[in-house]
Amino acid sequence: MNFNLYLDDQTAEELDQTAKTLGETRSGLIRKALREWLDKKTLGSPGWPPLILEWQGVPDTPPFEAYRDELRPPREDAFS
Numbered sequence: 001m002n003f004n005l006y007l008d009d010q011t012a013e014e015l016d017q018t019a020k021t022l023g024e025t026r027s028g029l030i031r032k033a034l035r036e037w038l039d040k041k042t043l044g045s046p047g048w049p050p051l052i053l054e055w056q057g058v059p060d061t062p063p064f065e066a067y068r069d070e071l072r073p074p075r076e077d078a079f080s
Contacts (some may be wrong), residue, residue: 005030 007015019026047053 015026015029018024019029022029024032
């Protein structure tokens with residue numbers, strides 16, 4: 001589908017410079033930006049971004065649970 005989009009001069013210049021820097025077309029950048037915006041707005045609460053969901057952690061870091069044995073045991077009466 002094709003349609004016309006009117007931009008102010010400053011926005012058009014920034015778009016052209018960004019497209020040139022990234023090796024993209026203006027239409028390609030607009031398409032990607034619109035898709036990202038629609039995904040955020042139409043999915044309700046999309047949750048965490050893929051970058052966070054796919055993160056595997058730092059390999060040399062011990063798991064959080066490894067420190068549990070350093071904790072003091074709970075009091076018998078938690079309200080005392």
